[in-house]
Amino acid sequence: MVCPFDRAQALELRQREQAIKAQLACKWPTGPSRTHCEDCDNEIPAARQALGGMTRCVPCQSIFEREVRR
Template sequence: MATGWAGDGAVQDQIDATVEDAVKRARSRLATGPGLLHCEECDEAIPEARREAVPGVRLCVVCQQAEDNQRAESGYNRRGSKDSQLR
């Protein structure tokens, strides 16, 4: 943390700016444009309501859930180990 005097709420302002930057970065990675009419994994039709709700959709609900589950179970530690942070 920086030394010296900081105005009231300076820490909260920094936290808010960090969160805002992260949200902007995440939104920039979202798919845009028209979605696919058929799932690129199983070739099932993607309902119009899903295509309207999720811009740039590529997968049907079943395949998207399977992909999300696989990603969650990958076991990859995104923060790194304690040892790697100490080096």
């Protein structure tokens, strides 16, 4: 008989591997970042620009992501 703890551990491992695969499959922006947000035209901080491919400031990106999820 299989121990319930072993089954739970195997399930958790499968779920973790699926989550990692899903995250790796996401397309991340590449290329040069914009200096100003495409939505509000505020300056994008240099630390955020250094990530590459950024087109929005953090507040506008948060709003954008919330709208996309709906």
